[in-house]
Amino acid sequence: MIMERVTLTVGAVAHGGHCVARVGDPPGQVVFVRHALPGERVVAEITEEHPGYLRADAISVLEASPDRVEPPCPYARPDACGGCDLQHVAPAAQLSWKAAVVREQLARLAGLPDFPVRVEPLPGGTLGWRTRVRYTVDAADHAGLLKHRSHEVVPIDRCRIAHPAIQELPVTGRPWPSASTVDAVAPSAGPAVAAPDGDFDGPIVERAAGREWTLPAGAFWQVHPAAADTLAGAVLDLLEPRPGESAWDLYGGAGLFAAALAGKLGTDADITLVEAAHSAVAAARDNLTDLTGLRVVRSTVEAAVVGSGRGRARRGPALRGPVDLIVLDPPRTGAGAAVTKAVMAADPRAVAYVACDPAAFARDVRTFRDGGWQLATLRAFDLFPMTHHVECVGLLSRIPLGG
Template sequence: MSEPTSSPRLSVTVGPVAHGGHCVARHEGRVIFVRHGIPGETVEITLTENEPDAKFWRADVTNVVVASPDRVAHFWPEADSLRAGARSTAPVGGAEFGHISRSGQLALKTAVVREQLERLGGIATEQLDSLFSAGVEDVDAHGTADQRSGLGWRTRTGFAVTRSGKLGMHAHRSNTIVPIHDMPLALPAINELRLWELDFTGIERIEVAAPANGSGVLVLLAPEPTLSEKAAGAAVKRVARALAALENAPSVARWNPENSAIEVLNGRGWVKETTDDHEFRVTGDGFWQIHRRAPKVLTDAALGALLQGGYLDDGADVADLYAGAGLFTAPLADAVGPEGSVLSVEGSAGTSRDARKNLHASEQVEISQGRVERILGTSSRGSHTPAGQRRRFDAVVLDPPRAGAGKAVVRALVATSPRAIAYVACDPAAFARDVKYFANAGWALASLRAFDLYPHTHHVETVALLVPVKSLPQPSDA
């Protein structure tokens, strides 16, 4: 069980939503970042971080005095702050918007994207009104009842282990591990394993990957680092035997989170992911989009923006940066044809090896493993560019990690003089900062879409088309 809380309780009115899964409230002039509330509500909160000299405090809602019309019963007891507060425990993280109606979630996420782009990106309100009139889009609007409710979408889920060896998850910003008895956001294939019934003593972390195509589940087991090698090996083998006895036994591998090394115990150490036109091997904890529909939604949006703008003609030279296992690289290779070229850059050595296997038949693809800014700053070894000359691109797909691309990458990318960049972002704040860097270099947003690929959480995925300002229609051209 999670540890009881004894923090002070206050009554506040919840203010506007902010990036990060919380809303802003004030108490006697102090800013408090409140989770599990909705703007306009009157609530009682329990302070979770309240150092006297801190610039702001943090809190969870534990009782609702005046509720928002968008408040609904939380679908997951372990993640419900009201039920957790009643039993003096902490709610599990990972479903911090589960108390908000689906339409309410979309509205709050839209507000966050707009606020970040206005405040950090310097985008004018009028421009956002034009570019972002659709707001954050619901990708599950036409799915099953569960899917429309925002459930059953996660193809990858990470778990912790309680002191008693039971499956659990961490409370937000806490070492407290809350035992769980299901994971409603996960695909059925993950819940069908019923991992909460197993004894994970000696295991510290568990990662489960279940491709949406049903091609087989992979379970990664990381033993407690304080165990001897003999004890760690015994713990992993014991759990692997229990998993092998299941009716739909998954593949199982021992996993080192520090270097992503895996040792296969049962089955294989990779999963097979598919899109409409391609098949991908993803090894161990290699990156793949989490939502079951995300690969199609994001490739359609990013490549669709480039194709509509005429940037992916046959023979074009393009790049896929932070390319992972090749989700965008493969359709880019199709789009530019054998006479074109695709530079695929990925920092992870293991994921880069996956990309080589996945794209070995595409001769127009050049795969480079390393830091994006360094590879962009070197001369190309390919046949399309003379030695010593900086490579130039017609178009680029940029899909950085949550921290964003950053100033150095933006600078190196702009120096390659692409005609357009399709930017796929999973963090509105990092994306907005990068938009500002691009603006300072003479670039502007030409289109903008956002997708709710993380229902019941604060996360949102954004796809934007960036082009040089000089290429945009001028008022006199209209």
């Protein structure tokens, strides 16, 4: 298939790993262009047409940005692996790129123009950080990585952003008959392991928040080796827990933030963790037996804090405020308006919102603001170098009367 090629002047970065440009003279339809940088002149190939916008890949650069570098990974090309969006961007410029995206989401969706945003790097550089990799197995039984917005498997020798221990595993050089995926994990304690379809022989052991965690392979855990401690530290810095305070750890996973809070509030502190996934709840119950004040609730956060059911079957929320501190760490979709309103209704002194999607985060910040709350502080971290992903940790608090 021959795709249309256009010459573009590339504009600002946009959420999702691309920049915005316009085709035509005078400039008309919006094009989201990957493999480009703001200010560049590129030849781009149109890859998708949608009502109102196009998608394109820059395939040659006519005028390069000073922030452009040679991608360290040979598969970071439009026709190859789609895992990394920013391999062509210098490391410092990746941080600025992500800061611009968070700033733009806060301006557009939270109504906070010019909110100061700085994205902090994690130790270890931009390569060799990824401790969990899911490979897809192709029709010939070989494990590779997926092309961007496609089910096509790209054969690779090794993934450059994967942890060195994962790069050394014999995953890509051998057949995986009857598997559809291969999962590889490099835990912080113990050797790296790979298993077909996530079928690991035993648990995974991680170290974070001053303790060792024994986790079922399927339970959520942060992917960057420094992420768990970085986020736990940021949450504590923002919340400044005080002796005697109570806390909710919502979307709590295996209990990383509950454990960090208990480190400040005491092992008998009144902490409630809410988590929907069975494996994560089991991990929290098994790993945090020393936290005598901890209650682990297996439920969706929506049911636990908003209530569930309709009509006569309607049940009120299992959790009722007041509570002093709340950590919210939802999946990419965000907490949503109903949970955010229930969080405000619990009347906490402070909320730490850990967000892996800045758009969902900004929408929930808007709900907080509409409820008389403010985004008091924001920290952002480069937990996913070479990709467009960025993690935000926001401190939300009620605006004082007369404030």
